[in-house]
Structure formats: C-alpha cells, structure tokens
Amino acid sequence: xxDYTKVTLLDNEFEAQLLGSVLTERGVPHLVRSYHDTAxxxxxxxxxxxxxxxxxxxxxxxxxxxxxxxxxx
Numbered sequence: 001x002x003d004y005t006k007v008t009l010l011d012n013e014f015e016a017q018l019l020g021s022v023l024t025e026r027g028v029p030h031l032v033r034s035y036h037d038t039a040x041x042x043x044x045x046x047x048x049x050x051x052x053x054x055x056x057x058x059x060x061x062x063x064x065x066x067x068x069x070x071x072x073x
Contacts, residue, residue, distance in 0.1 A: 003056050003057070004029075004031055004054040004055055004056060005054060005056075005060075006052050006053075006054050007030075007052070007053045007054060007055050007059075007060050007063045007064065007067075008052065008053060008063070008064060008067055009049040009050075009051070009052050010032070010049065010050045010051050010052055010053060011049065011050055011071075012050050013034075015050070015067075015070060015071070016032050016034070016050060016051060016053075018070055019032065019053060019063075019066065019067060020053075022066055022070075023053075023055075023063065023066065028055065028059050028062060028063065029055055029056055029059060030053055030054065030055045030059070030063065031053070031054045031055070032051065032052075032053050033051050033052055033053075033054065034050065034051040035049065035050065035051050035052075053067075
C-alpha cells in the first residue's frame with residue numbers, strides 16, 4: 001500500500017460509499033479515508049471536506065472518471 005496516493009477529495013459520506021462500492025465491484029484497488037475525528041466532533045470535515053480516496057497512480061484516471069460520473073449523473 002506504499003504506492004497509494006491521494007486521487008481526489010470526497011464531498012460526503014454518500015459519495016464515498018457509492019464510489020467505494022463501484023470501485024470494489026470493478027476490482028479497482030483503493031482506500032477511502034474519512035477526515036472525521038470524534039475527539040473534535042468532525043471539525044476537520046468542515047475544514048478539509050468529508051475525506052479522500054487514494055489508489056495506485058495507474059488507477060487515478062479511471063477513478064476520476066467514475067467520480068465525475070457520480071457527481072454529474
């Protein structure tokens with residue numbers, strides 16, 4: 001997992017769950033990370049966004065296309 005880099009920020013939990021499902025279904029290696037921190041009651045999500053998706057660089061273009069489809073579809 002050392003070669004995973006940030007692909008894009010995610011807007012909300014729904015988008016993250018949908019993207020994760022699509023990527024898993026297609027066999028795309030990925031990691032969805034939330035910025036929620038219970039100690040700060042979600043403060044970082046307000047500042048930074050809901051979270052992000054990381055993946056090996058070879059998959060970035062495909063993931064960005066899927067994110068675009070989710071956001072515009």
